[in-house]
Amino acid sequence: MKTLTISVAAYNVEETLGKTLESFNDSRVYSDLEVLIVNDGSTDHTKEIAQKYEKLAPETFKYVEKENGGHGSTINKGISLATGKYFKVIDGDDWVDTNVLVEFISKLKKLNSDMILTNHVEVYPNHTKNVCLVERLKDGKEYTWDDSFNIKRVVLHTLTIKTSLLKENKVHITENCFYVDVEYVIWAAYVAKTITYLDMYLYMYRLGNSNQSVSKKNMLKNVGMQEKVSYQLVRLYDVFGKSHMKPNQDDTIFNTFKRSIGSTMRTYLLLNLDEAKKNIINFDNNIYSISSYSYRRLNDDAFIHLTRMNNYLMVPVIRWMYKFWVLKYEK
Known part of the structure; x- marks a missing residue:
């Protein structure tokens, strides 16, 4: 072997x-x-x-x-x-x-x-x-x-x-x-x-190639694929989380899982404000419908929690800050 x-x-x-x-x-x-x-x-x-x-x-x-x-x-x-x-x-x-x-x-x-x-x-x-x-x-x-x-x-x-x-x-x-x-x-x-x-x-x-799937341009183009993977991760985390994982194992998987969910939300922020907020709310509602367990656990992520606050009231501010960051660091 x-x-x-x-x-x-x-x-x-x-x-x-x-x-x-x-x-x-x-x-x-x-x-x-x-x-x-x-x-x-x-x-x-x-x-x-x-x-x-x-x-x-x-x-x-x-x-x-x-x-x-x-x-x-x-x-x-x-x-x-x-x-x-x-x-x-x-x-x-x-x-x-x-x-x-x-x-x-x-x-x-x-x-x-x-x-x-x-x-x-x-x-x-x-x-x-x-x-x-x-x-x-x-x-x-x-x-x-x-x-x-x-x-x-x-x-x-x-x-x-x-x-x-x-x-x-x-x-x-x-x-x-x-x-x-x-x-x-x-x-x-x-x-x-x-x-x-x-x-x-x-x-x-x-890294640093604009043709890569992880470039912001291509992530926006392929946001439907991000959604598909995110929903699958929500399903998996629901199964894994209910199987009584060890706390350290749960934290490790959650730290990995939450970044993908947050990444999808951040991709929406590249849209105009109305579209960004609409897509984030729809995406989040779909997460809840797939697994309320995973939805609640995601509140432990600071970015996702802030995005959800007060019925997504902070989305305009978060969007402005994120677009500024992208323009500054990812041209």
């Missing part, structure tokens, strides 16, 4: 996929690493680039072709085909630090925790930023949800999870939709019972 399966979500990434795959291309990890390059119906030269690496190291790189089904479908395909003990998702426009990957796999071979968390680096066109999302977790020590620590949130870039847990729990991510990475990571946090944090900066997360 391989130690680690990396599932690469690849859709029209001819400009970046070579860098992604080259970051895994090290003979020191060939025997321990499986890289599934899941081509999600690309129409560019993604296939040719992927097959080049498959020919180079067929024991490590495996090309998988499928019809277009969105990011979630590539994760689902990766889970179904993975043979490694651990599973990690990397987008086809991101990459890893190769030397850190070698060290990471060496440490993975000695671990048996359900969930492994690492740090990541945000890579902008003109600068980088190291990001650590955990507090009070010692490097290399195994924890359970009963222990005292703080995970600010789980994100795709920090997460590695036991493959068997995904398969046994029949984890299936929403398809034909952007922004599903949160659905995947809260599933992982829910099925995991033990956690180990490794203090290493493994994942290199590319």
Whole structure:
């Protein structure tokens, strides 16, 4: 059995996929690493680039072709085909630090925790930023949800999870939709019972491209997909929350879940005032109709609570402040 399966979500990434795959291309990890390059119906030269690496190291790189089904479908395909003990998702426009990957796999071979968390680096066109999302977790020590620590949130870039847990729990991510990475990571946090944090900066997360799905322009264009994912997260949190999670596990999942709900609300703020308020109220009412439990829990988030105050009276002020922030920092 391989130690680690990396599932690469690849859709029209001819400009970046070579860098992604080259970051895994090290003979020191060939025997321990499986890289599934899941081509999600690309129409560019993604296939040719992927097959080049498959020919180079067929024991490590495996090309998988499928019809277009969105990011979630590539994760689902990766889970179904993975043979490694651990599973990690990397987008086809991101990459890893190769030397850190070698060290990471060496440490993975000695671990048996359900969930492994690492740090990541945000890579902008003109600068980088190291990001650590955990507090009070010692490097290399195994924890359970009963222990005292703080995970600010789980994100795709920090997460590695036991493959068997995904398969046994029949984890299936929403398809034909952007922004599903949160659905995947809260599933992982829910099925995991033990956690180990490794203090290493493994994942290199590319940001600052206006064509990315996380740009404000594209988030507004795809707000319907944000809504779809948000409603699915509300359903999941309703199920997870009623299953008597450990308090620390609940907080970790909530910290991850609430950001997506808040992000959808903030996207509405990019509309004109009347449309913004109308959409926020409608969105919030839909959350309540899906799960009053999740709706009430979301009041613990400061931004959502402020937005809801006095029958959404603060929306004009919040909208003005948010648009000012976007204009200042995200041009």
